[in-house]
Amino acid sequence: MYKHILALSCSAILALGSSALLADDDVRMDEVNGLVEQGTIQSLESLNEKALAVQPGTITDTDLDKHYGRFIYEVEIRDAQGQEWDIDLDASNGDVLEHRRDD
Template identity: 90%
Template sequence: MYKQLVSLSCAAILGLGSAAVLADDDVRMDEVPGLVEQGTIQSLESLNEKALSVQPGTITDTDLDKHYGRYVYEVEIRDAQGQEWDIDLDASNGDVLEHRRDD
């Protein structure tokens, strides 16, 4: 009984750890051309255009992450009034996942 409890506890801990690993991974920039070529994600240029169509301004930062198996392109934009905005896009199709003003 004790061995089974220990085994189950270890399995649970390992499972939680692997879920955390799958939850959020930065994608290296050298991986991007291959992902675009494979059709896994859209080009960063087209994703930038989409973000700017949602929130006009100047792009100040971008990041490509993999969240639970989904590629998410995160764009920070400063508008004409100096407000910062965060736009999260599904990198595979350009759908807007989140559009929020930074506080």
């Protein structure tokens, strides 16, 4: 009985650790061209244009992450009034996932 409990506990710990690894991974810039060439994600230029169409201003930061197997392109934009905005796009199709003012 003890062996079964120990085995289940170890399995649960490994599963939780694995899901944490899959939950949020930064994509390295050297990987981006391959993802674009494979058609996995849109070009960063295209995604930047889509973000600016949603929120005009100046892009101050970008980040490409993989969340639970989905590529998310995060864009920070400063508008003409100096307000910061965060835009999250699905990097595969450019759909806007979130558009929020940064507090």
